Amino acid sequence: MDTLRVLIVDDEDDFRETIVKRLNARKIQAEGAASGVRALEILKDKDFDVIVLDVKMPDMDGIETLRHIKKLKPEIEVIMLTGHASVEFGLKGMQLGAFDYVMKPAPLNELLDTIGQAYNKKRGLIH
């Protein structure tokens, strides 16, 4: 089994770095991007299996970034991360092709579960 590669896109440095650290500890190859623009730059050089994308970010928000990702690499599964007490943006992301959404703050297990499901789906599609 290949190593699961995950990109965390969130402008909250503390949150992003902590999550990356925790995923790495669980043998997941995780990397962080501080903005949507940065994420797209990284995606040009590297491949990922799952991207966790925060909805509300300055400059380019999660929905906009999702559109670009789906144009650039449609096979990557995207999980929307929303701190907004509303499911609306999560649902909007799913309409645009996101795999699922997770509400902030969420326990790591929930995030890991969703990442795992997304990964399985991707592998099912490819293999």
Place this chain on the structure above:
Amino acid sequence: MRVWDTSHLLDDIPPHKRATAEHVYDPADSQANLQQIRLHFKQLQTRLILGLVLGFLLPNALLSAYFHFQFTHTLKESAKLNLAAVAESQKNTIDLYLQERVVNLYNLFHSKEFSLNPTQEQMDTLLASLKHFNDGFVDVGFFDTRGVQIGYAGPFPSLRSADYSGESWYRNLLTENKSYLISDIYMGFRKIPHFTIATKQVFDNRTYVMRATLDPDKFYIFLRAISQGKEVDSTLINHQGLYQVVDPGRSQLPGTGDYIPPATSASGVEEFERDDQKMLVAYAWLKETPWALLAVQPVAVAQAGMIKARLVLTVSLIVISLLISAMIYFTIKKLVDRARRMAEKGQQLQEMLAHASKLASIGELAAGVAHEINNPLAIIMATSGVIRDMLNPEFELDHSPEAIYKELSVIDTAANRAKGITRKLQDMGKSRVPSVVACDVNVLLDEVVSRLKKVEFKPKHIEVISHPAADLPPILAEPEPLRQVFANILINASDAIADKGTITITSEFREDTVWVTIADTGKGIPPENLQRIFNPFFTTKGGGRGTGLGLSIAASIVKYLGGTIKVNSIPGTGSSFTILLPINEQAKTTIKQHDN
């Protein structure tokens, strides 16, 4: 749904500004709106009904009037022609009757009984032969050349030998070329009304005259007989207006008529008054004698058919007009009622919508706040998870105290951030300890205006007119929030004015309330916006110049002081905000309660 990034709002709003999700809702406004709608539809209904009734009935009435006029004219003419025909035919009959009587008399000259010196027996025979032709003959007389009646037969034997040479009819007959003469009715020697037919005949260059008298009663009966019983009153009249027939039994000379026909035309029809009754008279001058036949009929009788037709026409016109009016009235009433109900329902829906949008904006504010707090919470949860991971040997992470301290400080930072947000929210919701003093509203207004004149009013040509009330009592309140209320409304007034305009500030005191009215000559507020202007975040100022909180804050400050804000606006003309601040114990206790 909009996303409220409340963090910048928290930074923007100084703590003393109380921004709540309330706005001043005046139920009287809703009633006023409904009343306005009802008034509008009532006016519409009146206009529609009047317009349609006039539009339908006016042409109808004009057309009816035209036809009525034509109809009346035609019927009047035909009544006249009818009467004229009666008069003409009766005239001809009478002419013929008189001609026959003349011929009867004339024939006596040629009868075998005739002699220039008639005996009484001969005269009696002559009278008998006359009576044979017509029983209207009363007597007969024969005159010698001197004018003395030398022969007479009839009921007045005393007339024999009477000298008639002085009588006008005798002289006229002799001097005129006509061989006969018919006199008017006169009393004569016998002192009873009669008329005479006289003929002359020349024997041996000497003129002899034969004369017969006709009974006016018989003539009257004849005239009645030919009147055809058409409610036409026929009579004969001479040039002087004297009747030439008498009613039977009236022995005196007949009276003078009330109508004398013109001698200039042979016949005609005219109207005249008799005993306050309009009469139609047709006249025809006789050929044989200067009498006119008058056929008289009351106008009411002559035009009875027309009057009846006119009555039917008028009644049916009124009935049809009433029917059409009633139809129009009920149809329009029904339609306008339906439209009014729909408009009222629309107004209610609009108010419900405004209420719903107010609730939605509270929800949006809450959602925005929740988002802001969720971010640090997510950091705290993730970081505490990392520390747990560090302490788990399975993950082989650096679990030195330094590393754990570092993660704990991340948690502290995030927790502080969340605390900051809730602190600011508390500040928004709860005032800091207020310093309530007696505020002179006029002074506060002056301060605010002079401050605004330095910055906000400067780029425009705004004239500020103040009408401060002299007897204004002080208001127990914090001066700064009150200044804020006035400033927010004045800034809005200035923003509403494009370049040049006037802001009028009036203060007055009545009913235990200070009224401050700020009126501008700006662009006004569209009615659809009027119910939303007190909602937080509602703004029409583009380019990020407005937060949509100014009026919301002003409304909550005023409400807090126990007052209310009323708005009047005419789009294109200007807006007027009236701030009502009560001077009552309730306001003071509210303030004191808040102090505690």
